[in-house]
Amino acid sequence: MASIDPALSERAHGSFRTTGWSWTAVWPLGLVAAAGWIGVAALIELWPEIIPQPYGRELAGIALAIAAVLVVVAATGRLFGAVSDTVRYYGPWFIAAAALLAVWEVVTAKTGWLPVPFFSSPQSILEVFLDDWSRLGISIWYSVLLLVKGYLIGALAGVLTGVTIGWSQAASYWVHPVLRLIGPLPATAWLPLAFFIFPTSGSASVFLIALATAFPVTILTWSGIASVNRDYYDIARTLGAKPSFLILKVAVPAALPHVFVGLFMGLGTSFAVLVVAEMLGVKAGLGWYLQWAQGWAAYNNMYAALLVMALMCSSLITILFRLRDWTLSWQKGLVRW
Amino acid sequence: MVALALKQAAETTVTGQQIDLENVSHQFELKGAPLPVLDNVSFSVEPGSFVSLIGPSGCGKSTLLRLLAGLDHPTDGTVKVDGESVGDPDPSRILVFQDPTLFPWRTVWDNVALGLEAQGILRSARHRVDNAVQLVGLSGFEKAYPHQLSGGMAQRVALARALVNEPRLLLLDEPLGKLDSLTRLTMQGEIVKLWQEAGLTALLVTHDVEEALFLTQRVLVFGPRPARIVADIAVDLPYPRHRGDPKLAELRREALGHLGLAATW
Known part of the structure; x- marks a missing residue:
């Protein structure tokens, strides 16, 4: 392996x-x-x-x-x-x-x-961790909470949309042009509008993270469904499969490797949206902490927060890798994280 | 042992289906132009018999099996199984492809269980899956994934996946076409055994004249596309047959003659 x-x-x-x-x-x-x-x-x-x-x-x-x-x-x-x-x-x-x-x-x-x-010594970063751990801890908690909410909603929406347009010609006819127009737009471009439309900056951020996640997940799920070996359907049909079985037990499992590629891409873009959203609107989270530290010219805190953010993102990617390895254990020669 | 396993697998007495094709023609649309693949094909197959279809590559034999399975419907003419026109696919008629096309995310056991699961009867019929796996000699490999199997083993799983449904018509589309020659010879014998013991009607599409003569009771020779039957050869020999049988050699010359290959004899 x-x-x-x-x-x-x-x-x-x-x-x-x-x-x-x-x-x-x-x-x-x-x-x-x-x-x-x-x-x-x-x-x-x-x-x-x-x-x-x-x-x-x-x-x-x-x-x-x-x-x-x-x-x-x-x-x-x-x-x-x-x-x-x-x-x-x-x-x-x-x-x-x-x-x-x-x-x-x-x-x-x-x-x-x-x-x-401008440059921090090791002990000054340690000082931030030891003196400001409660604020950092809360910031991590809020960041993870916001990210997970938005990411799960976006991933679910992406998979559902991808399966729908991969399966139904009619859905593809109507959704595809919309996806082509809206999809490539960076989710951060919606930021001013989202903060205006949504009641709270938190819900606006969840929406933006979900949007950023959903696009790659949708495209990859769709391409996964489209590239399923047609013989799988013929075999399942001769064995007595109904359409629901063809979707849930044939198309979706066959497309899962693609779906996971989309989930990884979505996670990457969701990090970017998270930080921008926290810097510009949400009054909590690591992005906000960075912004706050900059306001006070607290460079030590910025370095500390960057380090924590790197650990957080890396851990979340690791979790997704584990989930993929577990789900796709039938594949040979998976790349491990 | 195989016989015993099969007796366990077949709880209901399986009887083969009768096949009647009447003036069947079929064509595909290829870049807007019609491409005829079958031209006025008519033949009948008695219940419980084993018939092979041979002919040049791409002549439409596989299309014929798809029509019988209900995956496609003929442009013209009628395809009847047991006196009724073939509608949608049905688990009583199972098609086995040249590629085993196992679902790579399912284990051997789960692949074999596919049909019962799709029909919603797996819960009460799990032993049928075990029996089918045993029948094709893959006990102990239930938890293996398809990528861990050899070509012959994978094709055995595909056969088990078909047989677990107790089909009454088995449509074999070059099932041994991609196997090495030794595995191929072994599995030819196994297929004859399975057919004899299951009592079903079997149709075998193959390129291999020798295989057709060795396995089946009747060989339908098709001409080039659009396919028509050019010869109907009865192989009136008892089983088990012997590859060196001079009668087989004689029939082989006849079949090759119909395929325009007499000069190679």
Whole structure:
């Protein structure tokens, strides 16, 4: 199976079959990485900052904790099963991350080569997470809520529309020209109108996200239905299938791989609409947080919010990938996330 | 073992259907121009017999099966099964295609169950699916997906998917056409067995003269498109037959002669 995340295949092949402790089970690369993280901790703690900043000690503590985990994993072989394997797989990344963090720390907090406030030091971003976590947390919650509402409505509408126009010539005759005219229009172009028409900026945003999601889902579902092998229908018909069976048990499952491509595209565009909608109208969510941070010239908060947003989007994509893998497990050679 | 499985599968006594084609003509529209594929074809098939249709590629034999299945309707003439004009497709008449065309998102078991599920009787007839899978020798592969099967296994699943409905007319459209020659020979024997034990009427479209003579009781030879019957050869030999039978060789020469290939003998 093709696998984007080689940790999975590495784990499946079981490169680390060591049972019971022995010196050969020690993982030298892990010790190097641990030394790197201890070095980072020392650098943060011992080299005075050019402008004193809080939370340097906490950052050093985190670095030490990472070093401790690496030492434990390096010394215990496969004692912690999958966790050990994953940590070992990403060993080189741990070293690279320590080096990057050290460089970042030096060019910002320690020497000030990259000037404040436009460039944030690691501890100043940690400061945002530790001091402003409640506001960030609520922002994530509102963003996810808004996105999920709009996305689910849009995905459902897209699949229904796609199946309808893929199945019915009459529906296709009427809907297709409308889709061609309206579909390519970026959903954000509706923003001023939507905020005007809908009672709340929240409902307007749900509408816009749904709109942005529905277009690619509709097109891909439609093309999926259109490309179903005609013989499938003939076979089902000779076996006694009624039209409802042909749609639900033949056309839709056969089109599902296409539908998922549409769902991925829709998720991508829905992120863009979400952020714009939150920046311009909704008074909550990560987009709003970014805007708010900019208003106060709180660049640290902006970096922190961007990081959180990246994690959120990546997690949602991962969830969709899992859902696809589970649904389309009958396909061979799926790309994994 | 096969006989036993089939006895279990066939709860009701299956009887083959009678086929009557009267002056059947059919044409397609191709870029606005009519393309005749069948020209005034008439023949009858006795219930329970096994008849093959051979002829040049693209001569309209497959179209004939589609008419019998009810997937298309003739431009002219009548297609009757058991004395009644063929209307919509019906599970008593099942078509097996050259490609197994299994549904890739369904397991072997679910593919075989397709017909019973479509007719809404799967819940009470699950054992029929098990029996059909056993009948074609695929026990143990129930949970496999089509992409995990070899060509011969996939075609066996397609046969099981047809037989589970206890059809009274089995329409085989070059079912072995894409198999390697060894698998092909094995499955020829299996198809004869299935037909003998199920007691249904079977129609086989094939390009392979030897296959037609080895399997069936009667061979209808079609001319080039638009197809007409140019010869009706009775193969009056008992089963099991032997490929080396001199009578078969003689009939083969006759059939090739009708196909304009006498010079190759």
